[in-house]
Amino acid sequence: MTSNDANFFRQIHQQMTSRAAEVLLITDQQQRYTYGDADAESARLARFMTDLGVAPGDRVSVQVEKSPAALWLYLACLRAGFVFHPLNTAYQSSELEYFLGNAEPTLLVCDSARQDQLQPLADAAGVKHLLTLDADESGSLMEQSRASAANFSDVPRAADDLAALLYSSGTTGVPKGIMLTHQNLLVSAETLVQAWGFSSADRLLHALPVFHVHGLFVATHCALLSGASMRWLPGFNTDRAIDYLRECTVMMGVPTYYTRLLASERFTADACANVRLFVSGSAPLLQETFTAFAERSGHRILERYGMTETNMNTSNPLHGERKPGTVGPPLPGVEIRVADANDQPLAAGEIGNLQVKGRNVFKGYWKLPQKTAEDFTADGFFNTGDKGLIDDDGYVTIVGRAKDLVISGGLNVYPKEVELLIDDLPGVKESAVIGAPHADFGEAVVAVVVPLPGQTLAEDSIISAVKAQAASFKVPKRVVFVDELPRNTMGKVQKNVLRDTYKSILQS
Numbered sequence: 001m002t003s004n005d006a007n008f009f010r011q012i013h014q015q016m017t018s019r020a021a022e023v024l025l026i027t028d029q030q031q032r033y034t035y036g037d038a039d040a041e042s043a044r045l046a047r048f049m050t051d052l053g054v055a056p057g058d059r060v061s062v063q064v065e066k067s068p069a070a071l072w073l074y075l076a077c078l079r080a081g082f083v084f085h086p087l088n089t090a091y092q093s094s095e096l097e098y099f100l101g102n103a104e105p106t107l108l109v110c111d112s113a114r115q116d117q118l119q120p121l122a123d124a125a126g127v128k129h130l131l132t133l134d135a136d137e138s139g140s141l142m143e144q145s146r147a148s149a150a151n152f153s154d155v156p157r158a159a160d161d162l163a164a165l166l167y168s169s170g171t172t173g174v175p176k177g178i179m180l181t182h183q184n185l186l187v188s189a190e191t192l193v194q195a196w197g198f199s200s201a202d203r204l205l206h207a208l209p210v211f212h213v214h215g216l217f218v219a220t221h222c223a224l225l226s227g228a229s230m231r232w233l234p235g236f237n238t239d240r241a242i243d244y245l246r247e248c249t250v251m252m253g254v255p256t257y258y259t260r261l262l263a264s265e266r267f268t269a270d271a272c273a274n275v276r277l278f279v280s281g282s283a284p285l286l287q288e289t290f291t292a293f294a295e296r297s298g299h300r301i302l303e304r305y306g307m308t309e310t311n312m313n314t315s316n317p318l319h320g321e322r323k324p325g326t327v328g329p330p331l332p333g334v335e336i337r338v339a340d341a342n343d344q345p346l347a348a349g350e351i352g353n354l355q356v357k358g359r360n361v362f363k364g365y366w367k368l369p370q371k372t373a374e375d376f377t378a379d380g381f382f383n384t385g386d387k388g389l390i391d392d393d394g395y396v397t398i399v400g401r402a403k404d405l406v407i408s409g410g411l412n413v414y415p416k417e418v419e420l421l422i423d424d425l426p427g428v429k430e431s432a433v434i435g436a437p438h439a440d441f442g443e444a445v446v447a448v449v450v451p452l453p454g455q456t457l458a459e460d461s462i463i464s465a466v467k468a469q470a471a472s473f474k475v476p477k478r479v480v481f482v483d484e485l486p487r488n489t490m491g492k493v494q495k496n497v498l499r500d501t502y503k504s505i506l507q508s
């Protein structure tokens with residue numbers, strides 16, 4: 001690589017070469033992989049995919065279970081200059097059809113159990129290659145790449161070149177591709193390593209999925225850039241997490257992980273005696289969870305706030321006061337303001353739109369220049385769609401969302417997407433989808449449905465019809481039927497009224 005090369009992988013590669021013999025990953029089956037293994041495996045995959053004809057700038061779409069090889073594949077894409085496009089494993093055909101058609105990848109990697117389902121979608125989207133990668137690391141990607149040499153000259157990238165494309169839905173129900181550059185990833189990762197005091201002495205409990213920002217970037221990059229090791233679990237299992245916390249120094253998770261730990265009697269101060277830091281994000285951490293956790297473990301969870309579009313924006317401090325109910329002050333290099341409807345900054349304590357500026361903020365929405373322009377202010381701030389305030393000490397509190405969004409167990413559900421599916425079902429006049437408090441997921445999806453006159457609908461059949469077309473976390477946990485939806489004088493559905501009416505529906 002040249003010295004002005006801004007490929008984010010360059011920083012990771014430094015750790016790989018200087019720490020080649022040190023452990024990077026230990027799996028649940030106690031397999032150990034060193035930084036040198038990660039270097040060799042990602043080089044081999046980069047060599048293989050390049051020889052296959054994937055070129056720098058091409059998208060590589062990936063829907064696979066979490067495994068060490070899934071991480072090697074991500075790293076291979078970075079070093080070869082491809083644009084990594086991860087997909088939630090819960091996505092169904094109709095969702096995937098859209099993503100493939102929009103991202104236009106050259107290569108799709110999926111679980112072999114999904115190959116038959118995805119091949120026609122890949123063909124229709126003009127995807128040149130479909131390869132498989134299973135949780136046990138079998139599949140055509142690993143088989144075919146075995147003969148490739150584990151050496152590769154990493155491809156130089158400019159700071160503004162794309163490293164990843166992650167989709168988020170929106171208020172219209174149509175997902176948008178979020179373009180993240182090499183600079184975005186590097187700036188955010190370096191900031192977090194500093195802010196959270198990561199070092200090679202750390203071991204991170206990594207139980208998050210690796211298809212979203214939290215698990216793929218925030219957690220993984222902190223370890224990779226600091227030379228730390230990771231206990232790499234396929235998903236969050238409370239007992240396994242408690243077992244492994246004994247050897248870990250840091251854990252990151254969504255609030256559900258923390259409420260699940262608290263629900264277990266096995267989770268004690270002794271079980272986390274080795275831990276120096278618990279980090280929570282992706283969804284609001286209830287103050288009662290913060291307090292109960294501190295009482296049980298002696299640890300004050302560090303809450304931070306981020307978005308796919310911006311990576312991490314704020315964080316409670318590593319040293320200093322962690323204020324429950326707040327997400328802390330802006331991270332170094334991130335400018336945050338609270339603005340009114342005309343994008344004018346508001347004073348401390350006033351509630352308004354949270355807007356963000358900094359090198360952490362994404363390049364724009366894929367193929368949507370108009371939408372990108374709408375979401376940025378004239379003076380270059382990104383409008384997050386979150387409502388909040390900044391107190392006199394500079395700490396940010398998120399008080400709600402201007403965007404119609406439900407965050408369930410740390411996963412985003414845009415109501416419009418589910419409403420469109422329900423409205424299409426026979427016998428349905430219209431629907432409104434809301435979030436209701438849920439003990440495990442924080443909030444979860446509830447659908448309020450108006451049947452057509454004379455029609456009787458069953459809750460079960462609506463649930464199974466949505467389940468056939470959408471990822472399971474988007475499926476309503478309950479469906480209620482009403483004669484009409486409450487509307488304001490402008491004819492807009494009053495979701496706040498519905499949220500209030502059904503606030504206890506998921507509390508059993």
Ligand code: MLC
Pocket residue numbers: 208209212213214215235236254256257281282283305306307308408409410411441444472473474
């Ligand atoms: C699973 N289910 C969910 C769900 N996860 N329903 C609603 N919300 C969720 N998050 C469904 C399952 O499909 C199943 O349905 C039923 O609920 C019970 O599943 P489970 O076995 O209890 O789920 P589990 O596998 O334990 O998963 C729950 C979870 C997981 C909380 C561990 O969702 C998770 O890892 N969430 C983290 C997501 C994440 O990484 N977010 C970061 C986004 S990045 P059925 O019908 O099959 O029984 C971001 C930016 C930032 O937001 O700031 O970080």
Ligand code: AMP
Pocket residue numbers: 168213280281282283284285303304305306307308309327384385386398401407412
């Ligand atoms: P995503 O689009 O998946 O990246 O989700 C980003 C959204 O998650 C933000 O806009 C917030 O609404 C929400 N979010 C992330 N972290 C927190 C947090 N600590 N508290 C409250 N909401 C959060």
